[in-house]
Amino acid sequence: MIRMITTRALMINKNNNFMGSNGWFFNFLRRKNLVLRRITTKGRELAKEARKIVMDHLKFCSDNFVLRELNRDILINMDETSIYLDSSRTTTYEQSGVKRCPAVTTGNEQTKVSIAFSASASSKKLKPMILIPRKTPLKNFSPPSNVVIVYCTNGNFIGSIISNQYIHKVIKPYMILNDLEKVNLFLDCAPCHCTQTVKTAFQASNVQVTYIPIRLTNLL
Structure with missing residues (x-):
């Protein structure tokens, strides 16, 4: 530096x-009153018209969702991220004076998975969907009942995963549980969210999609 x-x-x-x-x-x-700081966020510079885009999107949401006083259960936001399947800690509590502090793991510390988190505007959490990049189930790993596990080759949220797995294993059970005929799903503009196959699958399942303007997810 x-x-x-x-x-x-x-x-x-x-x-x-x-x-x-x-x-x-x-x-x-x-x-110059400068100090070395840890970088907190990374990303490209916002477009010059970002302020107008944000205000237009907020007005759209206000006109179509807030002012109409819709049931907040039907408003759902979903986003994906990557995590390690078994993120072991580096510290633990042990008797004072012992020389070794062994930790038992599942052996999956380096297995990185993609996970989709979803929640409604009424604070209800939908089942997280975890994509594990392999064809066969992991040994010594029993997922909790409130998590959806999908084994796939590349472990990424491609269009077929969203149109087949996410809709039928996360969205549909939520709609049935809460007696909802339709929902509105807020998504970012990732390419896998915007394919015609995904849009058709959402439409067939009574899922209306509202796309968050590109590169403005952190602001909205």
Whole structure:
């Protein structure tokens, strides 16, 4: 980091006496009130019209959902993320003075899976769907009853997984349990959410989809 900044400073500064030393670097940080921070978020810069897009989307949601005073059970948001199947801790409690603190694991510490979390505007949680990248079930792993496990080759949420597995194993049971004829699902604009196959499957299942504007998921 220091070398990158000082090299850039040397390229900009036309003074032949400027050396870009470590002393200059730390004095520069102090003058500009800069400190080394851990990066909290990553992403591309927002579009110039992002503010207008956000306001238009909020108005659309207000006009179509809030002002109509719809049953909040029908408003569902879903998003995917990746996690490790068995994320073991590095610390534990043990008797003082012992030399070893062994931990028993399932052997799946390096198995990374994709998971879809869904919840309604009424704070009801739908069953999480976990995609495990393999064809055969994991050994010594018994999932809880409130989780949907799907074994697939690549472990990613492709269109066929959403149109076949997610709708029938997550959305449909929720609709039956809450006696709902239709629901509105909020999704980001990931390519797997926007295929014609997925849209047709949602429509056939009485699932109306509202897409969150591209690259604005964190704001909305």
